[in-house]
Amino acid sequence: MKLxxxxxAPNPRRAxxxxxxxxxxxxxxxxxxxxxxxxxxxxxxxxxxxATVPTLVxxxxxxxxxxxxxxxxxxxxxxEPPLFGTGALERATVEMWNRRLEQGLYTHVAQTFRHTNPxxxxxxxxxxxxxxxANRPRALAQxxxxxxxxxxxxxxxxxxxxxxxxxTGGVSLDFARVPKIAMxxxxxxxxxxxxxxxxxxxxxx
Ligand SMILES: N[C@@H](CCC(=O)N[C@@H](CS)C(=O)NCC(=O)O)C(=O)O
Numbered sequence: 683m684k685l686x687x688x689x690x691a692p693n694p695r696r697a698x699x700x701x702x703x704x705x706x707x708x709x710x711x712x713x714x715x716x717x718x719x720x721x722x723x724x725x726x727x728x729x730x731x732x733a734t735v736p737t738l739v740x741x742x743x744x745x746x747x748x749x750x751x752x753x754x755x756x757x758x759x760x761x762e763p764p765l766f767g768t769g770a771l772e773r774a775t776v777e778m779w780n781r782r783l784e785q786g787l788y789t790h791v792a793q794t795f796r797h798t799n800p801x802x803x804x805x806x807x808x809x810x811x812x813x814x815x816a817n818r819p820r821a822l823a824q825x826x827x828x829x830x831x832x833x834x835x836x837x838x839x840x841x842x843x844x845x846x847x848x849x850t851g852g853v854s855l856d857f858a859r860v861p862k863i864a865m866x867x868x869x870x871x872x873x874x875x876x877x878x879x880x881x882x883x884x885x886x887x
Contacts, residue, residue: 683709685752686726686737688716692788692857693749694736695887699849700753702884704760709738717801750780753846765846772840779839779847787828788854790821795861814861821863825855825872832871837878844882852879 685708687694701708714720714735721733730737730747738746738755746752757766767776796806797814828851831839839847855865855876865872879885 683741684739685709685711686714686721686729686735686739687711688714688735691716691735692792692853693734695853695856696749696846696849697736697738697752698887699853699884700765700846701756702887703763703765703844703849703882704756706756706760708887716805719804750784750846753849763843765844765849767840767843767845775840776845776847780845780850783824783828783839783847783851783854787821787824787851788857790817790824791854791858791861791863793817794821794863795857798861818861818863821858822866825858825865825869828875829869829872832875838875848875848879852876852885 685694685697687698698708698711714726716735720726721735726737727733729739729745732747734747736747736749736752738752740746746755754766757764765776767773794814794817796802797810797817803809828839836842838844839851852875855872858865865876867873
């Protein structure tokens with residue numbers, strides 16, 4: 683099994699953290715250089731025409747792209763500990779929060795980064811600085827909503843159990859430092875939750 687990876691990029695990190703949380707051996711990691719546009723060269727687009735990382739390649743050559751799809755694959759082949767919830771209600775709750783954190787916090791952070799960072803100009807065409815800046819307050823608004831959600835003292839996004847929603851949210855918060863979207867100091871519940879994630883061994887995967 684091989685995982686096309688970029689060590690510092692947020693989406694491959696989600697997959698690596700998930701695999702580490704499962705206690706599974708890390709697939710062989712194949713590093714791509716996004717700045718050199720290696721992911722847009724034929725060798726990789728033959729594997730994943732969408733040219734995104736992470737992409738998992740199974741031993742029979744089957745390629746699975748999209749972070750959440752990769753995580754679901756590992757959840758199915760190795761159900762313990764469950765990171766997508768168990769039973770109808772838990773699974774729906776985890777799905778809801780993972781999508782909220784991905785389409786909310788992650789997207790706004792990523793759009794801020796992609797549209798304001800000069801290093802992204804060749805990959806984000808057209809790069810629209812105003813759009814990037816429009817996403818900054820949206821990312822902050824998401825942080826406030828997550829802080830309010832955590833105000834009941836729950837240790838993790840979906841309650842007592844760590845799930846994929848924590849991975850998506852925590853990686854997004856880490857990524858927010860790159861376009862300098864600072865966590866407002868009054869968001870103490872968010873900060874405490876983030877601290878719990880940073881303390882997990884998987885966070886260094
Ligand atoms: N929805 C995809 C997003 C993947 C994605 O956008 N990955 C970034 C790295 S974090 C990428 O491949 N970027 C390529 C580029 O910027 O051209 C997923 O969850 O895997």
